[in-house]
Amino acid sequence: MLTEKDIQRFRKETPGTEKVIHFNNAGSSLPPQAVRHAVINYLEEEMTYGGYETNEKYAAQISETYTSIAKLINASAEEIALVENATAAWHAAFQAIDWKEGDVIIATQADYATNYLSYLHLQRKVAVEIKVIPNLASGELDLKALENMMDASVKLVSITHMPTNGGLTVDAEGVGVITRKHGVLYLLDACQSAGQYPLDVEKIGCDMLSATGRKYMRGPRGTGFLYVRKSVLPKLTPYVIDLHAAEWTGENTYIIRQDARKFESWEGDRANILGLKAATDYILEIGIDNIWKRLQHLSSILRKQMANLPMVTVQDIGAVKSGIVSFTVEGKSAEEVQAYLHRQGINVSWNGVSNTYLDMTARNLKEVVRAAVHYYNTEEEIEVFIATLKEMKA
Structure with a gap:
């Protein structure tokens, strides 16, 4: 089980966490100093x-x-x-x-x-x-x-x-x-x-x-x-x-x-x-079991908080969910959402139909935004992310 002290150590050993909120770990994570x-x-x-x-x-x-x-x-x-x-x-x-x-x-x-x-x-x-x-x-x-x-x-x-x-x-x-x-x-x-x-x-x-x-x-x-x-x-x-x-x-x-x-x-x-x-x-x-538990914890919090935003739809499926959280924002393209969040110092990515043609067409999706957390992310970063999404729709 990772402690708060552990997370602070990981963040100290990951200088990028001082510069951005990095929720693009399914694209490319922030490497540690090692x-x-x-x-x-x-x-x-x-x-x-x-x-x-x-x-x-x-x-x-x-x-x-x-x-x-x-x-x-x-x-x-x-x-x-x-x-x-x-x-x-x-x-x-x-x-x-x-x-x-x-x-x-x-x-x-x-x-x-x-x-x-x-x-x-x-x-x-x-x-x-x-x-x-x-x-x-x-x-x-x-x-x-x-x-x-x-x-x-x-x-x-x-x-x-x-x-x-x-x-x-x-x-x-x-x-x-x-x-x-x-x-x-x-x-x-x-x-x-x-x-x-x-x-x-x-x-x-x-x-x-x-x-x-x-x-x-x-x-x-x-x-x-x-x-x-x-x-x-x-x-x-x-x-x-x-x-x-x-x-x-x-x-x-x-x-x-x-x-x-x-x-x-x-x-x-x-x-x-x-x-x-x-x-x-x-x-x-660190221990891969500890990492997996931390990812499930953070992604669960993120999904629950996003589900409370009226203009946001979480597009995730399956019983066991990964640290990759997919969502859409009503009235905004995925690229617009990514660009807006990037200007606020938050990294995410997005996928279109051509990335997973069968899945996207079967679910009537044209595109999704991905917020992919990692163990070095924090609950506080999730709160900032949710607040930023709210401001975008204000």
């Missing part, structure tokens, strides 16, 4: 002593990044690949599958645009079929329907754990029970749940998981990771390889490495990797 120091210190050494030489000096710490991330999600270090963002991680897994004509992809109504566009793009090359799990009236996945959809043609179940809008937390563990029963590959997009939710790949049962560093993990932009279960690694062939992912053994032969690093490339941002390690270690120190 992340800044890790990145800048490495860059200063690189500038002074050389890139390769600095890499050699910090090789052990860079390697420990895999261990830290593995600990966060209850995996092993050899199941982790470090990549430049969540999209690269997700695509590394998705494109490594041996797709055949007639294969079925099972997706969700709330899938993020990039994921669904990738299904559609694959269809132009291979005659795969896309099926969408229906939602219950509450907005949650109909797991009974998913069970009925499973047959020998299903190649992949692809789930967005915490959609970009709607406040929903998908029952990822419930999906895992079904995919394990039928022996079907399960890819979890944890872009907005990593660093927010207690991810445990053994409990979830996913075979692959993609995540970014910049959102709830509070790491640098340009960082991300991919988890691939050991038993699944031999079944996946990277779409792209280089001399890091494979060894050239003869004029016409090569060997692809056996661990998840076969999905990496040799070149990468070592400074940002150490920044990601610092961010991960910061989460581990």
Whole structure:
């Protein structure tokens, strides 16, 4: 349980909290000082002593990044690949599958645009079929329907754990029970749940998981990771390889490495990797369970107070809600709301139909504003946010 003293410490270690009320954590969080120091210190050494030489000096710490991330999600270090963002991680897994004509992809109504566009793009090359799990009236996945959809043609179940809008937390563990029963590959997009939710790949049962560093993990932009279960690694062939992912053994032969690093490339941002390690270690120190409880507490307060504003409609669904609070303001576009709040020193973001086409159209929404809180936010900031919304409508 985080105390008031803890929160004040986190805010002191996050200088940005003195400048803005940052409710755009689902876009990109404010990193703590530990992340800044890790990145800048490495860059200063690189500038002074050389890139390769600095890499050699910090090789052990860079390697420990895999261990830290593995600990966060209850995996092993050899199941982790470090990549430049969540999209690269997700695509590394998705494109490594041996797709055949007639294969079925099972997706969700709330899938993020990039994921669904990738299904559609694959269809132009291979005659795969896309099926969408229906939602219950509450907005949650109909797991009974998913069970009925499973047959020998299903190649992949692809789930967005915490959609970009709607406040929903998908029952990822419930999906895992079904995919394990039928022996079907399960890819979890944890872009907005990593660093927010207690991810445990053994409990979830996913075979692959993609995540970014910049959102709830509070790491640098340009960082991300991919988890691939050991038993699944031999079944996946990277779409792209280089001399890091494979060894050239003869004029016409090569060997692809056996661990998840076969999905990496040799070149990468070592400074940002150490920044990601610092961010991960910061989460581990605080405790992901503590973070999740704090987020549920703050987002619940925010939803309740917003529900009392006559011109505001909270657009969240599902039984278990994330720290992402979606809403609309009568008579104002989402972009107008964002711009107004920004002028008052409050950061939020907004999504349009193209971000989650199926979800938005099914719910007759054209756009939503997102106020995404994190554990370093406070009840006082929520009060300022609510008062500012009231003033906008005055």
